[in-house]
Amino acid sequence: MTPPPPPPQSTTVRYISDCLIKPHRLPPHSDRPRHLAPWELAMLAVHYIQKGLLFPFPPHCLDPGFDRPAFIHSFLDKLKRSLSSALSHFYPLAGRLATLKHTDPPLHTVFVDCADSPGARFIHAALLDMTVADILSPTYVPSIVHSFFDHNWAVNHDGHSLSLLSAQVTELADGVFIGLSMNHTIGDGTSFWLFFNSWSEIFQAQEKGDVDVVQLSRPPVLTRWFPENHPGPVSLPSADNPSSFHPHYRVPDLRERVFHFSADAIASLKAEANRQCGTPNISSFQSLTALLWRCITRARCLPPSQVTRCRVLSNNRARLDPPLPPEYFGSPVTMLRAATTAGELLGGGLGWAALLLHALVAEHGNAKVLEWNEEWIKSPQVYRLDRTFDPCSIIMSSSPRFNMYGNDFGLGKAAAPRSGCANKIDGKVTSYPGREGGGSIDLEICLSPATMASLEADAEFMAAVTDL
Incomplete structure (x- = not known):
C-alpha cells in the first residue's frame, strides 16, 4: 500500500x-x-x-x-x-x-x-x-x-x-x-x-x-x-x-513514526518472553521494550562487541518507603540503565533481554532511590543531551498508563497525542496508550532515516506491529 x-x-x-x-x-x-x-x-x-x-x-x-x-x-x-x-x-x-x-x-x-x-x-x-x-x-x-x-x-x-x-x-x-x-x-x-x-x-x-x-x-x-x-x-x-x-549538539536528522501494538500482540510478546525464561514475572511493557531494544540494535548493524544500553525513566513515587502519593506534583524520576553487548542482546532472544530489564526494575527499590539521592548530593550534576545519550542505545519515556484519552474540552475524545521537538534524539521512544484502550500501546519512535528504514524491514518487529 x-x-x-x-x-x-x-x-x-x-x-x-x-x-x-x-x-x-x-x-x-x-x-x-x-x-x-x-x-x-x-x-x-x-x-x-x-x-x-x-x-x-x-x-x-x-x-x-x-x-x-x-x-x-x-x-x-x-x-x-x-x-x-x-x-x-x-x-x-x-x-x-x-x-x-x-x-x-x-x-x-x-x-x-x-x-x-x-x-x-x-x-x-x-x-x-x-x-x-x-x-x-x-x-x-x-x-x-x-x-x-x-x-x-x-x-x-x-x-x-x-x-x-x-x-x-x-x-x-x-x-x-x-x-x-x-x-x-x-x-x-x-x-x-x-x-x-x-x-x-x-x-x-x-x-x-x-x-x-x-x-x-x-x-x-x-x-x-x-x-x-x-x-x-x-x-x-x-x-x-x-x-x-544548554547542550552543545547538532540537531539530528530524525524520522518520527508512531507504531501501534494491539493488546493481543502485546499479550503474545509477554507470553513468549515468559515462556523463554520459564517465569510468569515479566511484564507486558518489559516484553515490548525488549523487542524494541533488540530490533533497533539489529537495525543499526552494530558490531557484536559494541555496548548498547536501554534507558528507562523510573517513577519513584511508589518505590520510596513510605511511598509518595500518585498525585505528588514534582519530578521524582531517575534513569535506570541496562547494558549488554549487541552480540549478547541479539543472541540471547526476547526472553533473555526482557529478563535483564525485569531484574533492573525489580531491584530498584527504596534503598536504590535513597542511594541515588545521596550520591547526587555528594556530586551534583545535571543530565545533558550531548553527554548522557549515545547513538547505540535507546531511551524509553512517557507511559501507556497515562490518561491521555480521558481529556475532554467539549470536542469529544482526542484523535491522538503527539509530542514536540523537545529531547528528541536517535533512539528516543515515547509511549502512549492506544486509542482503543484495553492494554494497546502506541510507540512514537525517533531514529535516523537509515535505521528507521531497516527497522521497518525487520520481520520480527513488524510482525508485532498492528495496522489500525
Whole structure:
C-alpha cells in the first residue's frame, strides 16, 4: 500500500494572540519559595516536556453556515477561564525559577519563585490549510507538529525568564491541537498528565455550572519531598554563565513514526518472553521494550562487541518507603540503565533481554532511590543531551498508563497525542496508550532515516506491529 503524500511543509503556523494567565486565586503561603529536590535539579539542562492532543471538530462545526469565529472565541475564553482555575490548584506553574547565589562556598540554590507569579503563557495560533488527516495519515509525523508547541529547544534552566507552563491552541481546518510545554523541574510525565486531566475536569465542570474554582477529584500534593538526612534546600556548584546549561549538539536528522501494538500482540510478546525464561514475572511493557531494544540494535548493524544500553525513566513515587502519593506534583524520576553487548542482546532472544530489564526494575527499590539521592548530593550534576545519550542505545519515556484519552474540552475524545521537538534524539521512544484502550500501546519512535528504514524491514518487529 502506497502511503499518502505528506502535507506541504511550506505551510507555517500563524500566531494570532498571546497572553499570560494567572491563578484565579492563590492558597495561603503560596508566595513561599518552592525548593527543588536532587532529581529535579538534575533536569535543569534538558528540554521542557512537550505533549499535546489532537481534537477533530464535531460534525456540526463543519457545516457551511456554522459561525466558526464565534465558536473559536468562546472556546478560547473557556480554555483560559478553566486554565486560570487549574492554576489555582497547581500554582507553582504560574511562577518562575530563581537562583540564590552563595559566595562561601561558591554555590547557588535554584528554586521556584511563586511570589507575584507572572502566570502561564497562553497562545492562539492557526494553520488553516492543514487538516487532522494531514497530521495523522503520513507514515512519519510531519515536522510541522513541532510548531504546535511553545518553548521549542528551551531547557528547563530557561524557566528563570520563560513561563514554566505554556499552552498553545492551534486551529486546523477541521480541528484543534492543544499543546502543553511544562518545565521538567516542576513536573514529570505523571505530573504533566495530572495537570492536563485536571484542566479537562475543570473545563467540563464549568460547562455545567458557573463556578470559578472547582474541587478536583485528584488534587495535586504540593508538599516537597527531600531525603530524610538532607531536608533543606539542595545547592549546585556555581555556574555564572546560564549558557552552560544548554547542550552543545547538532540537531539530528530524525524520522518520527508512531507504531501501534494491539493488546493481543502485546499479550503474545509477554507470553513468549515468559515462556523463554520459564517465569510468569515479566511484564507486558518489559516484553515490548525488549523487542524494541533488540530490533533497533539489529537495525543499526552494530558490531557484536559494541555496548548498547536501554534507558528507562523510573517513577519513584511508589518505590520510596513510605511511598509518595500518585498525585505528588514534582519530578521524582531517575534513569535506570541496562547494558549488554549487541552480540549478547541479539543472541540471547526476547526472553533473555526482557529478563535483564525485569531484574533492573525489580531491584530498584527504596534503598536504590535513597542511594541515588545521596550520591547526587555528594556530586551534583545535571543530565545533558550531548553527554548522557549515545547513538547505540535507546531511551524509553512517557507511559501507556497515562490518561491521555480521558481529556475532554467539549470536542469529544482526542484523535491522538503527539509530542514536540523537545529531547528528541536517535533512539528516543515515547509511549502512549492506544486509542482503543484495553492494554494497546502506541510507540512514537525517533531514529535516523537509515535505521528507521531497516527497522521497518525487520520481520520480527513488524510482525508485532498492528495496522489500525
